[in-house]
């Protein structure tokens with residue numbers, strides 16, 4: 412799809428959609444209990460629907476209790492993975508989180524599970540799990556693409572070693588099920604761990620459900636076995652990845668106020684605030700509300716190792732700032748729902764990354780196609796939760 416963005420000023424107040432990462436984890440942890448949980452303030456999305464539908468296939472009941480006037484859901488989850496069918500089909504849509512979180516959960520069912528997906532998900536890497544299946548004697552079958560993938564087997568407590576530089580999502584998937592096994596496990600990364608803030612979001616969700624994991628040292632976690640997930644009732648916090656777009660819009664255009672963000676969050680994408688401030692962008696705080704005020708920003712070097720989802724918005728902000736903005740440690744964003752480096756202006760400079768060197772994207776103040784849109788988007792930008800805005804993008 413080609414989307415033309417006409418330059419325009421945007422202002423107003425946005426109630427930020429809830430964190431999609433927190434939503435996936437909440438649904439899964441609730442499904443791993445043997446009781447009923449209620450998750451409030453869930454902004455619906457296709458990725459969350461994929462997780463909910465796979466959990467239903469595995470035997471949990473996931474139902475919408477209420478929909479608020481702004482489309483937020485209260486979701487009831489009755490846990491228990493007691494699917495009656497012998498073979499299960501898990502359609503993960505286009506969601507990397509869904510497939511990587513739910514492969515270990517699927518193995519808990521003891522059934523043969525076939526994971527499927529659409530679009531780019533079929534090509535996104537699953538190698539860390541495939542290697543684990545070989546080490547742990549788990550049956551799997553797949554063609555030349557990552558999906559469809561059929562798995563069957565039981566994971567046992569023990570030592571799990573995975574590369575930490577492909578996706579933190581493999582660690583999250585294992586961290587959610589290892590506490591249920593009979594015996595202690597150690598999860599260890601064989602490389603430096605990237606996107607670790609997402610692992611911390613996982614551990615926070617586990618704690619909410621009464622499950623505890625100890626970080627022993629960098630890249631290593633001790634997981635006591637024989638734990639049980641307790642049902643919970645809680646409200647999801649606002650999403651800093653999505654807030655980032657509105658903050659940039661406020662800096663570039665006219666003031667934008669954001670509501671619904673937690674100020675004590677573990678989300679790595681809260682780094683957008685310090686990035687913008689380091690670029691001399693003005694962000695005002697009023698309790699947990701944030702207000703982005705139009706500013707003349709200056710290019711900086713920003714490290715996205717822990718916050719890869721900020722790359723698109725930083726590229727936009729960089730294009731509107733004086734001087735050069737360098738986005739470093741961005742190599743893995745090639746592995747997302749689209750090749751997000753390729754989707755940015757200046758992606759050619761990032762291509763020299765294949766020998767293990769760190770990613771680097773340079774953005775000039777003006778894009779070469781000055782006066783015309785300089786990004787190719789495969790989907791419209793997020794625009795849930797918009798209210799009282801003078802002009803839409």
Ligand SMILES: O=C(O)C1=C[C@@H](OP(=O)(O)O)[C@@H](O)[C@H](O)C1
Pocket residue numbers: 431432433508577578579580583605606609610719720743
């Ligand atoms: O665990 C999660 O919720 C996510 C982890 C990150 O992926 P990587 O660990 O692959 O960087 C992030 O980019 C993705 O949007 C969501």
Ligand SMILES: C=C(OP(=O)(O)O)C(=O)O
Pocket residue numbers: 458505506507508509720747748
């Ligand atoms: C990369 C993303 O999610 P996932 O990895 O779950 O597909 C995303 O939504 O930006």
